[in-house]
Amino acid sequence: MTELLVFGRNGQVATELARLAPQARFVGREAADLSDPAACAAVIRAARPAAVINAAAYTGVDRAESEPQAAQAINAKAPGAMAVACAELGVPFVHISTDYVFDGTGDTPRAENAPTRPLGVYGRTKLAGERAVTAAGGQWAILRTSWVFSAHGQNFVKTMRRLGAERDRLSIVADQIGGPTPAADIAAAILTMVEAMRADPAKGGIYHFAGAPDVSWAGFAREIFARSGLPAQVDEIPTSSYPTPARRPANSRLDCAAILRDFGIARPDWQQGLDRVIEELSS
Ligand SMILES: NC(=O)C1=CN([C@@H]2O[C@H](COP(=O)(O)OP(=O)(O)OC[C@H]3O[C@@H](n4cnc5c(N)ncnc54)[C@H](OP(=O)(O)O)[C@@H]3O)[C@@H](O)[C@H]2O)C=CC1
Ligand SMILES: Cc1cn([C@H]2C[C@H](O)[C@@H](COP(=O)(O)OP(=O)(O)O[C@H]3O[C@@H](C)C(=O)[C@@H](O)[C@H]3O)O2)c(=O)[nH]c1=O
Numbered sequence: 662m663t664e665l666l667v668f669g670r671n672g673q674v675a676t677e678l679a680r681l682a683p684q685a686r687f688v689g690r691e692a693a694d695l696s697d698p699a700a701c702a703a704v705i706r707a708a709r710p711a712a713v714i715n716a717a718a719y720t721g722v723d724r725a726e727s728e729p730q731a732a733q734a735i736n737a738k739a740p741g742a743m744a745v746a747c748a749e750l751g752v753p754f755v756h757i758s759t760d761y762v763f764d765g766t767g768d769t770p771r772a773e774n775a776p777t778r779p780l781g782v783y784g785r786t787k788l789a790g791e792r793a794v795t796a797a798g799g800q801w802a803i804l805r806t807s808w809v810f811s812a813h814g815q816n817f818v819k820t821m822r823r824l825g826a827e828r829d830r831l832s833i834v835a836d837q838i839g840g841p842t843p844a845a846d847i848a849a850a851i852l853t854m855v856e857a858m859r860a861d862p863a864k865g866g867i868y869h870f871a872g873a874p875d876v877s878w879a880g881f882a883r884e885i886f887a888r889s890g891l892p893a894q895v896d897e898i899p900t901s902s903y904p905t906p907a908r909r910p911a912n913s914r915l916d917c918a919a920i921l922r923d924f925g926i927a928r929p930d931w932q933q934g935l936d937r938v939i940e941e942l943s944s
């Protein structure tokens with residue numbers, strides 16, 4: 662019997678889960694394509710694991726605008742099918758969602774029960790995934806996180822280090838504020854939640870989890886350059902000067918009090934996480 666089954670293998674969070682839980686079984690695209698939700702459910706039924714984590718998703722925010730059906734299958738239908746299979750087996754299911762389910766109005770942190778209103782296809786399909794998971798019954802948890810970075814895969818830290826080495830100055834939006842979150846801390850949080858859920862069948866629900874302190878993308882870029890020893894300057898620009906296919910929320914602040922109260926998991930310090938990632942990237 663497989664103890665822990667994880668969908669995703671090469672992504673940021675999946676890679677960090679593999680470091681912390683090498684005994685788990687990681688299911689890549691070749692073994693279960695999330696475009697085929699029934700195949701994902703079949704993998705769970707055949708493996709009969711003690712718990713399931715979904716770390717795979719369609720994460721191309723701009724690309725999703727022109728591929729809404731692929732994003733919907735991967736981000737909504739597949740997690741729904743996984744959650745149903747877990748409910749049938751009576752095992753916990755942990756899924757990951759995003760700050761992009763919100764419209765980003767205001768300037769205060771949002772709690773889990775704040776009204777959702779996604780601005781683009783990615784956020785809309787992730788919200789549909791949340792609804793499919795919650796509708797499945799069974800024991801589930803959804804971790805909403807934001808601005809994930811690590812030494813693996815694609816993320817803002819790696820993009821900035823690449824561009825910062827090529828250019829003297831970069832224009833970065835300063836009116837989108839959120840919490841950059843190290844993938845390693847997400848992996849650790851999920852494993853803590855899985856253990857707590859296995860010990861207590863009443864545990865679960867939607868939880869916010871993001872790195873602290875909140876910062877703009879421009880402020881984050883400045884820290885990336887400073888801590889990487891890159892001399893590149895950051896010019897602060899408004900979102901209106903950086904047109905993209907998908908709209909993004911201006912206020913991505915997440916209120917992370919509930920996960921601390923219910924699971925003892927505190928917001929990670931992204932500056933410490935950034936130093937660790939930079940060290941990993943430079944070695
Ligand atoms: N990245 C971010 O900034 C944020 C991410 N999240 C959420 O966190 C979770 C993990 O994200 P992260 O680790 O950054 O994601 P990545 O983009 O790093 O990895 C996504 C993974 O999903 C896999 N995948 C994509 N499409 C399919 C498919 N059709 N079938 C099977 N596997 C597929 C990819 O496989 P392959 O390697 O083969 O392409 C990849 O391993 C996701 O739910 C995401 O929505 C939430 C907030 C912020
Ligand atoms: C490269 C670049 C980006 N930007 C802006 C665009 C955008 O508003 C912001 C971040 O760029 P990204 O492409 O990393 O943003 P994006 O891919 O939208 O990041 C999001 O990914 C999904 C999966 C999530 O769930 C979110 O939490 C969030 O992390 O920086 C600049 O202003 N200047 C630049 O030179």
Ligand SMILES: [Mg+2]
Pocket residue numbers: 720721722
């Ligand atoms: Mg991106």
